Amino acid sequence: MIAARLACAIIGLAAGTRAISIATADTAAALPKFTVSQVAAGVFVHLGQPLALDAPGHDDIANIGFIVGNRCVAVIDTGGSVRIGRALRAAVAVHTRQPICYVINTHVHVDHVLGNVVFKDGRARFVGHSALPAALARSRLYFMTQFGGDLDQPPSADQVVPPDRIVADTLELDLGDRPLHLRAWPIAHTDCDLTVLDERTGTLWTGDLLFRERLPAVDGDVAGWLQVDNELARLEVQRVVPGHGPLSTDLAAALQPEQRYLRALLSDVRSELDGGESLQQAIQHAADSERPHWLLWDSTHPRNVTRVYQQLEWQ
Amino acid sequence: MFARHNLRSAAAPLASLLALATVNSLAADTTAPAPEAWGYLRPQFYGDRAIDIADQSTIVLEAPATTPDPAATPLTIRLGAEAIGHIKQLRVFIDNNPSPLASTFDFAPGARVAEIGMRVRIDRWTSVRTIAETTDGRLEMRSSWVNAAGGCSAAPTGGGNGALGDIRFRNTPDGKTLQVAIRHPNNSGFQIDPVSGNPIPPHYVSHIRFSSNGQPLLDVEAGISLSENPTIRITSDAALPEPVSVDVTDSKDAHFNASWRGPATAGEIISNAAIGNR
Numbered sequence: 223m224i225a226a227r228l229a230c231a232i233i234g235l236a237a238g239t240r241a242i243s244i245a246t247a248d249t250a251a252a253l254p255k256f257t258v259s260q261v262a263a264g265v266f267v268h269l270g271q272p273l274a275l276d277a278p279g280h281d282d283i284a285n286i287g288f289i290v291g292n293r294c295v296a297v298i299d300t301g302g303s304v305r306i307g308r309a310l311r312a313a314v315a316v317h318t319r320q321p322i323c324y325v326i327n328t329h330v331h332v333d334h335v336l337g338n339v340v341f342k343d344g345r346a347r348f349v350g351h352s353a354l355p356a357a358l359a360r361s362r363l364y365f366m367t368q369f370g371g372d373l374d375q376p377p378s379a380d381q382v383v384p385p386d387r388i389v390a391d392t393l394e395l396d397l398g399d400r401p402l403h404l405r406a407w408p409i410a411h412t413d414c415d416l417t418v419l420d421e422r423t424g425t426l427w428t429g430d431l432l433f434r435e436r437l438p439a440v441d442g443d444v445a446g447w448l449q450v451d452n453e454l455a456r457l458e459v460q461r462v463v464p465g466h467g468p469l470s471t472d473l474a475a476a477l478q479p480e481q482r483y484l485r486a487l488l489s490d491v492r493s494e495l496d497g498g499e500s501l502q503q504a505i506q507h508a509a510d511s512e513r514p515h516w517l518l519w520d521s522t523h524p525r526n527v528t529r530v531y532q533q534l535e536w537q
Numbered sequence: 538m539f540a541r542h543n544l545r546s547a548a549a550p551l552a553s554l555l556a557l558a559t560v561n562s563l564a565a566d567t568t569a570p571a572p573e574a575w576g577y578l579r580p581q582f583y584g585d586r587a588i589d590i591a592d593q594s595t596i597v598l599e600a601p602a603t604t605p606d607p608a609a610t611p612l613t614i615r616l617g618a619e620a621i622g623h624i625k626q627l628r629v630f631i632d633n634n635p636s637p638l639a640s641t642f643d644f645a646p647g648a649r650v651a652e653i654g655m656r657v658r659i660d661r662w663t664s665v666r667t668i669a670e671t672t673d674g675r676l677e678m679r680s681s682w683v684n685a686a687g688g689c690s691a692a693p694t695g696g697g698n699g700a701l702g703d704i705r706f707r708n709t710p711d712g713k714t715l716q717v718a719i720r721h722p723n724n725s726g727f728q729i730d731p732v733s734g735n736p737i738p739p740h741y742v743s744h745i746r747f748s749s750n751g752q753p754l755l756d757v758e759a760g761i762s763l764s765e766n767p768t769i770r771i772t773s774d775a776a777l778p779e780p781v782s783v784d785v786t787d788s789k790d791a792h793f794n795a796s797w798r799g800p801a802t803a804g805e806i807i808s809n810a811a812i813g814n815r
Contacts, residue, residue, distance in 0.1 A: 501654075
């Protein structure tokens with residue numbers, strides 16, 4: 223049922239906008255097709271697939287895209303492989319002759335950053351949260367060993383490209399009569415979450431601060447994430463591009479399922495721990511009523527419980 | 538067995554996952570974990586003694602087929618009614634870890650321990666096995682495969698409150714189960730400082746001794762396979778007589794201790810800084 227809803231959302235999005243298909247020589251064999259949709263004037267989104275990180279196609283699970291100004295283009299997240307990065311770069315070239323001046327990473331996760339190297343041309347600036355460089359440093363070896371096949375061969379450390387312009391609080395970028403408002407958030411989904419607001423169309427890119435349909439993965443702090451969600455819910459925007467799952471025009475409503483899951487996770491793990499229950503029992507029982515509402519429960523929820531259990535153990 | 542340059546033992550930092558639990562099979566293309574390690578370990582620890590496969594009614598080893606977190610994989614060993622009070626020693630091996638013997642539990646004579654829970658680092662796809670030596674000298678084994686990658690080299694999380702050696706007890710309402718959490722980095726020696734790029738030296742809990750109401754209960758020889766902030770959970774078939782005391786020693790010969798004096802003290806962080814034994 224969730225899958226059906228997702229399919230409808232993708233079709234609905236494509237029907238109302240102009241969908242294009244890119245298949246370069248590099249990507250044709252590996253990728254059935256790479257599509258971007260213009261969801262608002264000059265705002266292009268590629269929707270990732272709801273797949274696990276070990277499934278075929280695992281490099282194409284995040285929502286990524288770009289925004290075109292009068293002077294240049296900002297890419298927002300680059301996908302989970304150099305293949306996806308190349309496909310995105312090709313999609314940019316189909317839609318505009320403007321150069322790419324910014325590559326913005328919404329956070330450190332592999333599915334959002336591994337295409338970065340494709341955009342390293344000496345002109346584009348890489349932009350991220352002030353905690354992103356350290357987070358990438360912690361992750362670099364892991365990316366190379368566990369996701370080496372998603373980099374150009376042989377995998378090398380310099381393919382994991384860090385930001386050269388960091389955002390400690392907020393930052394305004396201009397693409398030529400097109401201001402972008404970037405905001406760095408306290409620890410939530412990760413310790414380096416960044417949102418991008420395209421002021422002209424009121425389009426907010428949340429990165430993985432918002433998961434829809436795919437179960438949220440906790441890598442930062444649940445309580446912090448819930449606070450950030452509360453703040454996000456008060457923003458007035460025209461549409462939201464989540465890190466995973468379909469777009470929405472109602473940010474507060476789109477946040478509700480995630481908030482419900484995170485609240486259940488936090489309070490259930492806390493009561494399991496206070497009742498002396500084991501981690502295994504907490505994995506089985508915590509937030510179990512949420513299971514039917516989410517994709518990829520089995521590959522994500524046990525990890526979330528494990529993380530929260532360990533955090534609460536020493537709070 | 539495991540060189541540090543082995544790519545499979547590379548870092549799997551907590552800050553870099555969307556769903557780490559599923560990642561490991563990218564590298565796995567065979568149908569069973571490499572079995573060679575046990576052939577080497579078995580004679581070293583048990584010579585040519587017969588090892589029986591334990592009946593499920595005697596010993597159960599509960600381990601996830603795919604770990605939710607390679608650096609904190611939950612394991613539970615459950616003893617059947619006829620085994621309780623008749624176990625002398627129980628070992629836990631993680632065959633393909635750099636230090637395969639994760640823990641040795643020596644039971645005090647007659648100790649009514651029914652269940653032991655722990656969290657361990659698992660470095661790659663492996664057999665996890667527990668071998669019990671009964672009081673009449675038999676060896677009984679249960680084993681399980683666990684799919685994981687990078688648990689020994691995962692970057693420290695360092696989150697939360699508490700200082701080195703702090704101890705925290707939690708119990709079930711029936712008083713039969715006590716979970717002991719020890720604030721300690723338990724650095725494996727296979728972790729890399731992400732900022733400096735240098736290895737983090739090993740620093741781990743080596744011994745945990747449990748006593749109950751002044752009587753020895755369980756002596757745990759631990760090591761680098763235990764997770765950060767080591768946690769041991771023991772369950773008896775009757776309420777544990779208070780106080781339950783733990784005496785912890787680490788690899789730098791620091792001593793930490795604390796006592797659980799019933800449910801009223803559950804959840805308190807018992808600081809060892811105050812008693813000056815760090």
